[in-house]
Amino acid sequence: GSHFKVYSSSSEECVHDLQGHTDLVSGIVRNPSNHLQVYSCSADGTVRLWDFTDGILIKVQPHSLRVISDVVCVCVSLELFQLVAVHLPLSGDQEVEARELSAVLCDVSPSGAASFGRKVRSGNKKGAKNAFTCVSCHPKEDCIATGHEDGKIRLWRNFNQKKEYTYSTLHWHHGAVNTLQFTPEGTNLLSGGIESVLVQWHYTQENQKDFLPRLGGAITHIAVSPDGSLFCTSHSDNKITIIQSCVKVSAIIQGLVKGEGVRTDLTIDPRSKALVLNGKPGHLQFYSLHRDKLLYNLDIVQQEYIHEEGLDQFEVVKAAFDTRGNWLATVEERTQKGSELEINLKLWAYDEQTQSFMLNTTVTAPHEDQITAMCFSPSPETTMLVTISFDGHFKAWLLADHSDTKAEGACWSCDFVGGYHHLKPGCCCFSADGSLLAVGFQEVVTVWSPSWELLTTLSQPPGAIRDLCFGRLSCSKYLLGTSTKNQLCCWNLLTCSLEWSTPVDVSLLQADPLSENMAAFCSQSGCSDLFVFKPGEPRPLYSQKALCTGKVQRAVFAPRDQMLESCEEHAQWLNRSQLYFFTQHMDLMTFSTKTEEDRLLASSKRLMVDDSVAVTPFYLLLGKHRQQQEALTNPMAERIQLPQGSIAIKELLYTPAHVLPSASFLCSMFVRSLLISSSSAR
Numbered sequence: 001g002s003h004f005k006v007y008s009s010s011s012e013e014c015v016h017d018l019q020g021h022t023d024l025v026s027g028i029v030r031n032p033s034n035h036l037q038v039y040s041c042s043a044d045g046t047v048r049l050w051d052f053t054d055g056i057l058i059k060v061q062p063h064s065l066r067v068i069s070d071v072v073c074v075c076v077s078l079e080l081f082q083l084v085a086v087h088l089p090l091s092g093d094q095e096v097e098a099r100e101l102s103a104v105l106c107d108v109s110p111s112g113a114a115s116f117g118r119k120v121r122s123g124n125k126k127g128a129k130n131a132f133t134c135v136s137c138h139p140k141e142d143c144i145a146t147g148h149e150d151g152k153i154r155l156w157r158n159f160n161q162k163k164e165y166t167y168s169t170l171h172w173h174h175g176a177v178n179t180l181q182f183t184p185e186g187t188n189l190l191s192g193g194i195e196s197v198l199v200q201w202h203y204t205q206e207n208q209k210d211f212l213p214r215l216g217g218a219i220t221h222i223a224v225s226p227d228g229s230l231f232c233t234s235h236s237d238n239k240i241t242i243i244q245s246c247v248k249v250s251a252i253i254q255g256l257v258k259g260e261g262v263r264t265d266l267t268i269d270p271r272s273k274a275l276v277l278n279g280k281p282g283h284l285q286f287y288s289l290h291r292d293k294l295l296y297n298l299d300i301v302q303q304e305y306i307h308e309e310g311l312d313q314f315e316v317v318k319a320a321f322d323t324r325g326n327w328l329a330t331v332e333e334r335t336q337k338g339s340e341l342e343i344n345l346k347l348w349a350y351d352e353q354t355q356s357f358m359l360n361t362t363v364t365a366p367h368e369d370q371i372t373a374m375c376f377s378p379s380p381e382t383t384m385l386v387t388i389s390f391d392g393h394f395k396a397w398l399l400a401d402h403s404d405t406k407a408e409g410a411c412w413s414c415d416f417v418g419g420y421h422h423l424k425p426g427c428c429c430f431s432a433d434g435s436l437l438a439v440g441f442q443e444v445v446t447v448w449s450p451s452w453e454l455l456t457t458l459s460q461p462p463g464a465i466r467d468l469c470f471g472r473l474s475c476s477k478y479l480l481g482t483s484t485k486n487q488l489c490c491w492n493l494l495t496c497s498l499e500w501s502t503p504v505d506v507s508l509l510q511a512d513p514l515s516e517n518m519a520a521f522c523s524q525s526g527c528s529d530l531f532v533f534k535p536g537e538p539r540p541l542y543s544q545k546a547l548c549t550g551k552v553q554r555a556v557f558a559p560r561d562q563m564l565e566s567c568e569e570h571a572q573w574l575n576r577s578q579l580y581f582f583t584q585h586m587d588l589m590t591f592s593t594k595t596e597e598d599r600l601l602a603s604s605k606r607l608m609v610d611d612s613v614a615v616t617p618f619y620l621l622l623g624k625h626r627q628q629q630e631a632l633t634n635p636m637a638e639r640i641q642l643p644q645g646s647i648a649i650k651e652l653l654y655t656p657a658h659v660l661p662s663a664s665f666l667c668s669m670f671v672r673s674l675l676i677s678s679s680s681a682r
Contacts, residue, residue: 004028004040006052009230009242012251014292016055020048035226054659136180136189138203145189147177153191153201170206172199181222190231190246192219198233200246215241215249216280237280254294256588257285263317266556266580270325271350275558275580277319281305284319284330289558289580289590298357300330300346312336314344322376322383326350328357329385331371341370345387347397347412361412367391373427379434379450385412386437388425394418394439396452416452420444429468432476436493440465445481447493456496460489467509471535475516478535482506488520490535499535512557514576517541521552521581528552532573541573550584564593649673 003019023044031037031049038052049059134147144156151173159165175194182189182203189201196218200210217237224231230250231243238258242251257279267276269286274295279285282301287294301314318331328348335341345366348357367389374387388394396416419425423441430437436455437448445458445465463485471478478499479491486505491498507528508521516536522529527549532542557577564575571593580590652666660666 001025002042002044006055007240007253009232009251012253016052018050018052018055018057020057020060021046056659057661133176134178134180136182138182138186139184140186145180145182147180147191149176151175151177151193153177153180153189155206168206170201172209178218178220179222181224183224184226184228188246190222190224192222192233194218196235198222198231198243198246210246212243212246212249255292256287257294257297258586262554262582262586263315264319266554266582267319267321268556268558270321270323273558273561275556276321277554278316282314282316282332284316289578290561296356298348301332302359314342318371318374320374320376320385322385323378323380327360327376327383327385329374329376331374331387333370343367343371345371345397347385360410363397363412366395366414367393372425375428375430377430377434377437377450378432381434382450384415386428386430388428388439390424392419392422392424394425394428418448418452420446420454420457426465427468429470431470432472436470438468438470438479440468440481443483445479445491447479458491458496458498460498461485461487461501463487467506469509469511469518471516471518472511472513473516475535480509480518480535482509482520507551508553508555508581510555510557510579512573512577514557514559515573517573517577519555519557519579521547521555523551526550542570548583548589552581552583555579555581568593 002021002023002025003017004025005014006016006018007014018040021040021042021044023042025040025042028038028040031039036051036053037058038050039047040050041047045062047061048057049061050057130148130150130152132146133149136145138144142157142160144159146154146156148154151171153170153173154167155170156165156167173191173193173195177191178193180189180191187203189203191199191201196213196215198212198215198219200212202208215233215235216239217235219233220236221234222231223234229245231246233241233243235241236258238255240253241249242253244250259278259280262278264277264284268274269276272286272288272295273290274286274288276284276286279294279297282303282305283297283299285294285297300316303314305313312334314332314334316330317333318329320329321327326349328350330346330348332344332346333341343365345363346359347361347363349360350356351358366387369389369391371387371389374385377384377386383399385397386394387397394417395414396418397412398415400411400413418439420439420441423444425439425441427440428438435450437450439446439448442464443459443462445460445468447455447458449455458479460481460483463483465481466484467482469480470476471480477492477494479493481489481491483489486503487501488504488506488509489498489501504520504522505524506520507523510519510521512518516534517532518535520531520533522531527546528551530542530544530547531540533540557579559577560575574591574593578590578592580588582588649670652660652670
C-alpha cells in the first residue's frame with residue numbers, strides 16, 4: 001500500500017510502520033552513503049529519505065514523475081515509459097524538489113525489471129529468442145544474467161569488447177525465471193520461480209548448484225544482505241522467507257496468505273478471535289487481525305499439493321464454527337474431467353492440549369451435488385450442523401453423544417433430511433437463539449422449528465433468494481433477504497408478512513452478532529456502496545458511496561475485545577464490532593474510528609514518558625519547586641485552567657526531540673488542545 005514496514009530478521013516482529021506516502025510504494029533502496037537510511041519511491045511522485053532504525057522521515061523530494069518501480073520511470077503517454085535518472089540534491093531542508101532529470105532509455109517496459117552493476121556501456125543486444133523476465137548485473141565483472149520465460153538463464157559476457165559478445169546457458173527451472181540476484185562478491189547466482197525452490201548457481205562452476213525446496217508460494221523476488229550471510233525471498237502468497245546462506249530457513253514473515261481466490265466465507269474463530277479463510281492450497285489460515293500476523297495454517301485436505309497447472313486437486317470451499325469454538329466444519333471439493341464431483345464434509349474438534357483442531361469425523365459424499373451453504377445452530381442445548389445442497393435437500397447433522405462432546409468415540413451422524421417441492425436451496429440461516437431455521441428454496445423462504453416442523457413459508461417478488469439474515473436483539477422479529485432481481489426484503493416473523501422492501505442490488509448482507517446493525521454491500525455502476533442500518537428504522541446509520549470497484553463478495557463483523565465509546569454519530573455502528581471486507585483485487589479492507597492525530601499518538605506512544613516513571617533530580621530541583629512558588633506568589637494560577645495534562649502537551653514535551661515529527665504534523669493537534677469547547681464555555 002502507501003506505507004512500508006521494517007521487520008527484525010531474527011524475531012520476525014514488525015519494528016516500524018513508516019507512513020507518509022499517499023499512493024502505492026513502488027520501491028525501496030538503501031542509501032549507499034549511510035547504511036542507516038533508506039530511500040522509498042511512490043506513485044505519488046515523491047522520493048522520501050527515512051531513518052529506518054528510528055522510523056523518522058528525514059527528507060521529501062517531490063518531482064513531476066510517476067514512479068512505478070525501484071528505478072524511476074516517467075509515464076510519457078498511455079503506453080510509453082522511460083528510464084530516467086534523477087539527481088537528488090543535497091540540502092538541509094526536509095522538502096527539496098528534484099529538478100535535474102536525464103533520460104537513460106526510451107520506450108521501456110513498465111514491468112520495472114532493472115539492475116545496476118559496474119560501468120557498463122549501453123549497446124544493442126541480439127540473439128534472444130524468448131522474452132526476458134528478469135536481469136541482474138555481476139557486482140565486479142562484466143557479466144549480465146538474464147532470466148527467460150522458458151526457464152533458462154543466460155550469462156552474457158564480452159559486450160564491452162569490440163568483438164561479438166558471448167553467452168552461456170543455465171537451465172533447471174521448468175517455468176519462467178521470476179527473479180535473479182548475484183551475491184555481494186559475485187561468487188554465486190540465486191534464482192527462483194514458480195517451483196518455490198531457491199537455486200544457488202556457482203559462478204565459476206556453472207554445473208554445480210544447490211537447492212532449498214518447499215519454500216511456499218512461487219518466488220517473486222530475492223534479496224541478499226550486504227555481508228552475504230542472509231538471503232531473503234519474497235513469495236506470491238504474501239510471505240517473506242529469511243535464509244541462512246541457502247542452508248536453512250531462519251525466519252518467516254507471513255502476512256495474510258494470498259491465493260488465487262477465497263472460496264470460503266470470512267469467519268471469526270470464537271476462541272482466538274482470528275480471521276479464518278482459505279490459506280495456502282488445501283489449508284485454512286488463522287490470521288490475527290489485531291497483530292496483523294498469521295497465527296497458523298490448518299491442513300484440511302491432508303494431501304500433498306502439486307504446483308502444476310491443469311491438475312484437479314481438492315479445494316476447501318466452506319468453513320463454519322459453532323458459537324463456542326469447540327467444533328469446526330469444512331467442505332472440500334474436487335472436480336475431474338469426465339467424472340462426478342467429489343465432496344468431503346469434515347468435522348474438527350478443538351483439542352485443549354495441542355491448542356488446535358483435530359479431525360473427528362469425515363463424511364464422504366454428504367450430498368449428491370455441490371454444497372451451497374452450511375451453519376451451526378447457536379442453541380446451547382444441542383450441537384447441530386445444517387448443510388444445504390443443489391441436490392434439493394438440506395441435512396441436519398448431530399453429534400452422537402450430546403452429554404460429553406469431548407469423549408473418545410463421539411462422532412457425527414445425519415439426523416434429518418428435508419426439502420420443499422423438489423426446489424433447490426440456495427441459503428440458510430439460524431435465528432440468534434437457534435429456535436428457527438430459515439432456508440431459501442429459489443423464490444420461497446421456508447421457516448423450520450428445531451423439531452423439523454415447517455412453520456411457515458414467505459414469498460417475495462420474482463427472483464431467487466440470494467442471502468438470508470435474522471435480526472438480532474431488539475430486531476430479532478425480523479428476517480431479511482436479498483434476491484437476484486435486485487430486491488432487499490424484510491419480513492415480520494410475528495405477522496408472517498412483508499414489512500418493507502426496496503429495489504437495490506445487494507451483493508452481500510452481513511449481520512453484526514453484537515448489535516442490531518446490518519451491513520448491505522450494493523453494486524452500482526461497477527462500484528460497491530455500503531449501507532449500515534437497523535431493520536426497524538427507515539434511516540441508515542451510515543452510508544458510503546463508491547466504497548471500492550467491483551462487487552464485494554466476502555465480509556465479516558469482528559467483535560471487539562472492549563466496546564468503544566465513540567462520540568461521533570456516524571461511527572456509532574463500529575463501537576461493538578469492526579467490519580472487514582474483501583475487494584475484487586483480494587485486498588482486505590476495514591473501517592476505523594481513529595483520526596489521523598490518534599494514529600500519530602499511537603505510533604509514538606512507545607516514545608512517551610509515563611507518569612509512573614521515577615522523577616529526575618532536575619525535576620525535583622526545578623519542576624515541583626517552581627510550581628509551588630508560582631502557586632504562592634500568584635493566587636490566580638489555581639483558577640487558570642492550562643492544558644498541562646493534555647496528550648498534545650505531553651507529546652511535545654516528553655518525546656525526544658530527535659524523533660519528533662515535523663511541526664506541520666503536530667500543529668493541528670496542538671491548536672485543538674488549546675481550544676475550549678462550546679459546552680464547557682457555557
